[in-house]
Amino acid sequence: MEKQSELRLTVAEMSSLWAQYINDTIAICVNSHFLMKATDPEVRPIIEFTLSIAKGNIEILENVFTNEKFPIPIGFTDKDVLPGAPKLFSDTFVLMYLRQMSILAMAASSAAIGFGTREDVISFHKRVLNGAVKLQDLTRELMLKEGTYVRPPFISTPDKVDFVEKQQFLTGFFGKKRSLTSVEISHLFINIQTNAIGKALITGFAQIARNEEVTQYLKRGKQIAQKHIEIFSQFLIKEDLPAPMSWDSAVLDSTASIFSDKLMMFHTSAMIAAGIGNYGMAIAASPRRDLGARYASLLPEISLYAEDGANIMIKHGWLEEPPQADDRDQLIDK
Template identity: 40%
Template sequence: MEDMKHNVRLTGPELSALWTQYLNDSMAICVLTYALESCKDKDIYTIIEYALSLSKSHISKITDTLKEENYPLPTGFTMDDVNLNAPPLFSETFWMQYLYVMTLHGMNGYSLSVGSAVRKDQRKYFTECGKEAMELYDKLVDVMLDKGIFSRPPFINAPHDQEVIDNQSYLTGWFGKRRPLNGIEMGNIYYNMQKTIVKVDLEIAFAQVTQSKELREYFLRGAKICKKHIRIFSSILMESDLPSPRNWTSEVSNSTVSPFSNKLMLFHVASLIAVSVGYYGSALSVSQRRDIIAQYLRLMGEIGIYAEDGINILIKNKWMEQPPGADDRANIAKQNS
């Protein structure tokens, strides 16, 4: 019985979680190593260095696990995908906001991976990754607050008495007087704006440095879509007299020397789009105003089309690795005929 427990294979979801994390962390190593090259602020340097050490540790552990499973490692990204001699493309302040958003993605991703893990070592591994991400988040927010660069979500005043919803007008969106946002709706809009703001700045910067006309047009198109989404979210907040998060575009330099390969830049944007669809869907599921639900549905469709176009470019350039999947039994049978 002990041998059977010890030798149990990784499930498809477990393999996929490790495989995907390998890609993301190999990319993070390239990005964070470049960020350290021009970082002068001691506090920010320490945060980036800590985040980099986590990604390196993950790569090492995933490599050992996949080798034990006799499963091939993805190619991912290497130092060939980064130019450490390129001038700074982003300010230190931007790197803090970037890490903040990426850490939010990490915490969410690790919790999902724990939920799909069965084998004890995998549950333990992803639980530990989640703890590390929360520790990074804690350190990160402390530094951002100390430096005055953290955008706090809006506050809510306490009601005079406990209130009960007694009318379906609470759900009104398109017709009639719209109620102010509730805290859940407000929070999701605010945090989706923060993530979109970082994405638009990455797309502006990547369009600025890529030598590929196709990618330049793709990134600029993405930036245009992101700006549109930001305006929509901002107008919803403004209608309830609530502030929007800060814009960070001024923290992008005017350098035209690319620090990253085209493959890395496109993969980065494509992966951020993919998680955006998920966050929009999650926000939609807890929104109780019809107009907000309709907006999320429309925006999800728009970025879904944009995401597919990006994947097609990745495929065309042979930059997209095939993730773990079930065997094609019909094809196997053909090969044996």
Template identity: 45%
Template sequence: MRQEKNLRLTSSEISVVWSSYQNNSFSICILKYFLANVDDPEIKSVLQLALNISVQNFNFSKEILQNDNQPLPIGFTDEDVSPNAPRLFSDSFYLYYLKNMSKVGLSVYGVALATAAHADVRQFLSQAIQTSTELYNKTAEALLSKGLFVRPPYVTTPDHVDFVDKKSYLGGMLNLNNNNRPLNVIEITHIEANVEANSIGKALMAGLAQVAKSKKVRNYCTEGKEIAVKHVQVFTTMLTDDDLPSPMPWDLEVTDSTVSPFSDKLIMFHTTLLIASSISNYATASAASLRTDIATSYVRLTTEVAQFAKNGADIMIKNAWLEQPPQIPNHKGLAKG
């Protein structure tokens, strides 16, 4: 990697590289376990690609932080994963998981690139976007070849261009009489994506709930599963109210294993990543939804998820699992001293 001499990283650059180090150390642990418990050769090759990408991103992040004399995060190590633990999820789950993982990578790295000036960071993020795209395409191809790709609903659209000419297009805060206008394709896209994401989250939380060692962590994962079930129902109703099908991922099997492949610290970190992804998805969907009742639902669901996140942070802080991101000195505190 090219190194720009005497040019320090900015706060946003430290943020994305520090987070990448943490997230990829986590992904390496997850993918090692998945690879040790996969049967299908095609799915195994996609998992191996994902692991190679995570290792590459981890090494790039480490190099950039070291070049800037930043302390390396602790992140996650082999102590946080037991690859030889019994299988917990199906092969099909792995593909859905990778699809979601690659989508998150594209979003996070894409936003970060627009804030980066340092050449090494821009090079790293550009390559991360490219490899995330490759992973998504490989995953999509595997899902399609196995008949597992969840397609959004097909719809009939007008044969002419039109403009909104009535405020009633925005609807009301509540849809008590089901008299709001039909969904548009942008709203359908976000609703379907959130059905799929929550379905995957539901299966993941169900599996983690039965293997977590701590009772508090088990209960927390169970609560996460229940929230995901509720949110799937909310989004599904939005579609069925307009006589649209609600496509669902299938074969998201969770086995009966109670042997944990992951440390409780990793399980809680995994849950926080899901929460952050949900809040981001809901914010984007709310901004893109012109029907007021739908936008209001996203705000309400976000509030519920945010409270769930706060409870999770309390558990992590109590167990000294929440690693603090780099921050500026407390100048006010120093002045008082």
């Protein structure tokens, strides 16, 4: 039997390790700036923890890549961040941002563990997962303490167990609409919140972008996020449920360059990809037809926005290629 460390990396392992490396290099750049500008003494240790995890991940990944004779990705470096630049986001927003990043990291590492084969790769992703869970705990505890944690809505506890008896449970376009289920409410809340965080993030990015094409692209993203927030919020408001707060006031008035346009475009693209995934899960969890159809109608808009972003990055040589399958026809022609 082959030793685990001697097994070749599967395509799933290769892609998850490559993506983790890119994401950790972004995390180091962004959190280095956050740490330098943080003024809340309770926020600083959380940023330091995030940085230590990302740097430790990079060290492990570089060893794996070297052993596999796999080219180490470029990712993002200190050239993509200007340490001495003015503060762009409030410490409160930094906490919320880190909490959101921990949620994305938990989802990605859980999937990577599920598709992993080699013990060393699985062990690495368990490290990522444990770090993300710890970061989630740290951010939630401090936000609860500071009164900035936004809880999902409350509904009445059911009196008894019920089963669906009529097709009306699925309707939503005509006639009386049933109340939203707790699952549907949860997805609406999450998608409002992620759009609000994304809107604040790209608003700050738009203020400091240097390339006009990038600026206009980010402004368009801000408008799309606001539109989706309003659409999802209306579903909750009609049920007399509260919608999450916006984070617009957490963006400060700095216009000085902090992050490279390359980093901001890639980060925005990653947030869009996560949003598309969230919408897909929401469609699957939303039996009420009008709600599922609304999500479906918004997907083409953000998919096109993502494609336009990719085209901008390709145009400027900013989009690093992930590992690809061999082109057998090309090899034969050679």
